[in-house]
Amino acid sequence: MSVRNPLAGAPLRAARWSATHPWRAILGWLALVVVAVVLASAVPTNTADDADYREHESGRAAQWIDDAGLSNPLTENVLVTAGASGLDPARAEAAAAEIVREMAEVPGVEEAMAPVWSSDRSALLVAVRLAADHEETKGLTAVTEAVQEEYADLRVRQAGDLTIDEGVGEQIESDLASAEGISLPVTLVLMMFAFGALVAAGIPVLLAASSVAVTIGITAPVSWLVPAEPTVTSMIVLIGMAVGVDYSLFYLKREREERARGRSTLDAVEIAAETSGHSILVSGLAAVVAMSGLYVVGGVTFNSLATGAILVVAIAVLGSITVLPALLVKLGRWVDRPRVPGLWRLNRRIGRGGISRRLLEPVLRRPAVALVLGGAVVVALAVPMLGMKVHSANLETLPASIPEVATASDMAKAFPLEGASVEVVVRAGDADTDPAQVRSALSALDEAAARTGDFVAGGASAARVSDDGRTMVLDLAIPHEESDPRVDDAVELLREDLVPTALAGLDVDRAVGGGAAESYDSARHLATYLPIVIGFVVLLTMVMMVVAFRSVLLALVSSVLNLASVAVAFGMMTLVFQHGWFAGALDFTSPGFLIDWIPMIVLVILVGLSMDYHVFVLSRIREHVRRGLPARLAVEQGVIDTAGVVTSAAGVMVSVFAIFATLSMLEMKMMGVGLAVAILLDATLIRLVMLPAVLVLLGDRVWARSEVPGEPVVEPAPVLVVSRP
Template identity: 40%
Template structure:
């Protein structure tokens, strides 16, 4: 309410904060995590050793030249080598290595400069390779390497996320326009969400100098910021309009909205922040970055919702309904009550709560059933981008003709003296045909090709043999420390670490949810119900993800295909995000039910009143969240598709089956036990609001500030 009475200070203070945060963060720049920081286990230790030595050499590119006849590749290979060297971007080019049948050859060359900057300079090389193959019938050229793959991936991600962000915002605005029927009312939530994201971008950039970030962290932050920013504003604005429709004056309506929806926003925001903090327990820097990003953007969205939003509503008054859309005409001050559809659904649910609870639970469990057979892995290139992607085709062609070439296992050896006789003897065991050894600063790197496609069972068995038998036996008496890394090893270690980390994260967020609900409603029954309903939503989301992306059920309807596994980091991420976001709806709905009960309604009447009154806001918020998440389901990367579809389905189920069927039926069955506070809990802090209409206001001399 201070913001409503000091609206100029609140509005210009908010704008100044957003501009300064974005400007300072933009000038500071972002620090991204290294490969070793993004890994786990022995593979991360190996990468760390390579990063600290001079052994991490230049980026290597491989070009496969294929022809239909033996030696038919020679002219193309000769021209290609000349063209590549003429770019001035390559440091060393090896002679073509023929295949066993003589119809193909592999050309290997190194990029100049640091490997992590090679993707910025590889474009002339890519053009030279393409030009060398043009006009030559019967000859195919495929290129794959660190620089070309990074450039292809960076360009793809940039295009995808720009498309997602520029699609999600107009989509959210359109939905709000339909919900409110007025341009100004629709613009407010989007403006709040976008300014919150802008400020969060800047603060996250500053924080990245201490906690390094994964490149997609900003997109995850935008996804969360847009969702919660719009939702919080929607809840607040909807309550203010409802009170105006009920005949309240502008000041009283705003005060009631602050005391009810404003407090619900604070509680749900705190719950989301605490749930996100659980990702710090995963032990992986990737999730620590996700946690930090979402905590920052949610915190800023909450602050904006209780400061600049009431200030704007106070300034606008009834002008919040300006810009009426004729074919979306509503009553200027909203419609009291509302929830006509919700009322139709609630009548049979409350008439037969036992049957409704059983039916809703069985539906959620049926959707969750496929999750029992969930298989997780770090999706390889073919699964991540599809078999027809240019990078996937090049990788498979090269791997098929020269197994292990693009993605060999890498043994990193560190010793006090790399030239000591026992160490040289151990290294010599690997120094043979098609195995390369590099030495620098008492560190050696050994590249060992793996059979298979780099991620199948043959490759995994070979990696296990290398790690558990070959390497320990070779270096047992050498005094050296040897670790195995490479794409497959990194995937195996990351997934293993993730499985260990999900248990403490799960325990933390369930405990946090329970405690926040206990403090908010002073009822262990409400707290337990909240946790169980959240678990049902998460389980159903897992089941749908497995059914669609692992088994392929209905995948074609969503424009995707089965890949046989779920991206390894998604189960934990979806768990945390859904536990946080579902509390938005839960706190908002249960607070309204409690409010109706405190005003004298019996249990079932309070349930009906609370759900009907919140139906419009919850439906609008859910539609926006589903739409935003669904946009990410249209992106190229399989992991983004899985995240978008999983979150969209979970929010949809949470706002419909859980909030409209399970919550009212379970609360109806429990009756007055919902609100009983054991004597032991009566000494807990009380986070409930009192009578919102009687909350104290600012002295009368400032009350003119809320007039329209």
């Protein structure tokens, strides 16, 4: 009994409808863009708040603190330190006193607290407590700037909850604006090289940009189901431009190729739908499967990023199999106008596969040797990932070029309580619990923690107590850098030994939270789920490949090669960001670790994007196999046929990701370097060397069951196959 492939036929039916109703398809797409833009302006985005991020034991502690009304208020801190001529204590105290007086008059300030000297009397700190709903910093910074101007012999700087967020937000906006401003013209130039004609080059960029616009509009109402992470728009732009350009590129290249063989525009569009359209649908579904792996991790961040990525991929696929055929039918041969003479000739030379043919010759002659050598390179680049360390983002990972970040770092050095810290939250189990006993236990805990050397004694008398007396919070500072491994050891010691010992015999609930504990919980959670997500993504993409190609062997090969690309990405990120390779060239200071969520994101993005041209190459090879070519010749001709498209697609991705590697935010650098290097290696070494080598070695066994009802079969076109003995 034969089984019809459920993926077959849909792109052809969509293309035929669009080709026969082009204006309906085009106007329908424009209407979708307009509706999305209206949605974005009419429906407010539900951005995730602090409560949405509360997970694990640290999240439970934060929730208890919030329920008891003991949350620390928003604060801004003003740091007074020595100027060029040194520190005059009297002048510093006068400046601090003036800050206290002036800040107390600013609307929204609840209290400007008395100045505090650092232990070595090198700095004065003025803490300003703000009202819970206060979000305005202009009045506060005006005071700081005025005092700095009056006391020019001192350094008067401000940093706190609001100003650091503002500084980082402005830097991210600047980075993204810079990336978009560079990436769009770069993408357009690459498309000019790919097509040699202005209209053809503009179509992929236009379709990708419109897909991104539609997705951003749709995410506004969707955010009321899945709260939006602030970085989700960046993810949509990054993924949307990559897949939108790639899908259009695949389709448009095939349509032009068929027209060059003498077919009419309508026939060429139908053939492109049967072949490239089918590949787009398969690769799009594979990308959706890969992105859905983020749901396994859970949490508002990954749920939001997964939702945005899946939506933009789905919309890009929809546009590629509907409005793109309509545009091609209406434009006809005008799609190749106006031609850029030099680029047109260059494009036609590259399109014949001369470069790829020369690279393939030694691979096809000695496939086993090529596979071993290629594998050795992959292993060498991947080995560093075995020592990969992860940690949550902190002050060390923020650009020191942001003034507020530099100020906060100096505060943390002078005043340890402004650095890594934890909160021990104790909640009475019943009304009979004696608050005095709990306070006594916290006092003993404070002393025991200080004796370990991993904590700074704060005094249990300073513990925060709720109005009903049932909840108490003890703040403990950790005198180590936030990324120091001793911080994690301190959190473990507190949770597993110090807190249980101090509270033994008391009927209380307890939890250790605070910044250091949140980082600890996040890193452990992601380390636990990374192998699970890898298994999930690999398994489901294997299933997708089996459904699409009816070959378990081919699905296994695809999964192994995808894992090779991921391993290279992890290895390179470890070398660059953990060990500091090329830190000077990339303009960053190595924090000694990777930001904890980056490997997970790079994994799903890389698998999703690399499947684009992987499926495209395999589909073309299968076409030749089903036309009767021996496996070796089918591999050769299929790789040569697709080399120009794969090079163009990978070039776009590598260029965009390389631009992200130049941005100031370390998260963007990590993603940019990991993805750019992995995509470059994936499109060259893996797809031009290792994939052909393994397919030649496996021979016809890979394609033994690929002929099933419902699959597109294109009539042979004149193909020149140059074989080598």
